[in-house]
Amino acid sequence: MDQLPALLVVIPLLAAPLAAALPNTRLPWLLAVAVSWTVLGIAIAVLAEVLGTGPISYTMGGWDPPFGIELRVDALNALIALIVTIIGAVVVPFAGPSASSELGSRGIALFYCLFLLVYTGLLGITVTGDIFNMFVFLEISSLSSYALIALGRDRRALTASYQYLIMGTIGATFFLIGVGLLYSLTGTLNIADLASRLPAVAGTRTAQTAFAFLVAGIGLKLALFPVHLWLPNAYTYAPSAVSAFIAATATKVAVYVMLRVLYTVFGAGYSFGTMPLTPILIALSLVGIVVTSLMALNQNDAKRLLAYSSVAQIGYMVVGLAFATTAGLTAAITHVFNHALMKGALFCALGAVAYRIGSTRIRELEGIGRAMPWTMSAFALGGLSLIGVPGTAGFVSKWYLILAALEQGWWWLAGVVLATSLIAVMYIWRVVEAAWFRPLPAHRAEVREAPLGLLVPVWVLAAANVWFGIDTRFSAGIAARAAESLLGAAP
């Protein structure tokens, strides 16, 4: 029972080479589906245990921390692990038909091997309690995602993956520099141990430099404006299932890393009191939200539009994170959960469309709402959630964010959040208008609805948006608990 956190990492890790060894039939896909559902069950069990008895800890190899690597799961990690596994459990079945049609049959076994490696990396980042281990898993997930993104049909997937590789490696190396500086100050790599030893040395320039490098490195990984430049190309040209999975998980896990470093390692008092991080993060993310929402309006490709929208949504999370209050953190963590559901649903819907018509350019989507009503309705539902219409999950996180802003007395910030939600209406409307309010061209008359194998995952995610928009006890409740534990109130 106490080995569950380790199993979360080990099961996908062992399944990855197994998937590569299988022949290029449906077997690698079935293995990946089995792994993703098993891992979902384990994540649910871990969350239940953490909510019941408090943070759980597993020592790798029996070496006690701080000398050995410790996997430490509390309410925050368990929630993030759950969201990664939920998205995986839905997107891997989706990837069966979608990836087979986009990649052909040649590289399918290696595709699922890479997918499982990304899964390993992301879950590893989430459960580990050792900061260097976090770097290793960060690189595992990043390298596998560079390879996955390069598998897209368009040749620009290659340059997108290359650009992401260069920028991502610089970001991860900055993270490594920060870790090294922290180690030289305190002599430990265990996160809980760092937290107890850092206050004594927090006044030194080394600590400040480590802080700066860590924030810069993680900021690049979570696509904070202005180092978000890798994201639009990477999400647009990757295969549809890869876009859906990575858009819904990779940047969220990076937000989790930021929360861990800022709140657990350094402590809220240092990060936002001594270091002027609140104005920096809020300024950068607000500019990012406004600029990328406006850029989303100008896009001709629906996937690219959603990619810019993702940067804006991450901006909301960083704004919530930068408040350093319970309300702000609750907003950020709830939005991590909800945004994964939203973007998962939206990218999967576009993947289903791409499966049928081979493109996601808005001009090609004209009239498709009549030929593929279920798919585009799911897109519209995800779009409503993105905008933040009451009754959907997006409303809940924006509500908490505005509450947090008003609590601080920052009316102007609440105004910016509302104004950018209106911009979201505009760019979602562009796709909806093309899909339903334009006539279906003659050469698309043969297009039928997406197959059930694609439609079911899309609707599971779209329905989840509505479910978690109405019943928020789970998402917001756990987020509030996680927020309080981050700020040091209760474990």
Add this chain to the structure above:
Amino acid sequence: MEVLGHYNYWIVIFLMMAGLYTVISRGNLVKKIAGLNIFQTSVFIMFISFGYVRGGAAPILEEGVTIYSNPLPHVLILTAIVVGVATTALGLALVVRIREAYGTVEEDEIHVQDEDF
């Protein structure tokens, strides 16, 4: 003198800046990866410099030696070197594929081809 005694850190700074400058300014995709490697190498040197204990021997158990340098940074750097190797291999594989798809490995020529698309 303090400045000269810390010569490894000066080398670290020089290599880090040289590596980052190469990544940013060079248009050739292979040169960018070379710059990335130089940047990562500077970080490795930095870590190993942190691990040095004054008067310490290499961290291999030996008769009669009481002070050893800290072996943990060495282990961390071995891991980071492997990560660097994997990144370089992946980057170069991508460059090979880009060469096949675009016919060039110069960034500006690739941009021109993409804009015509």
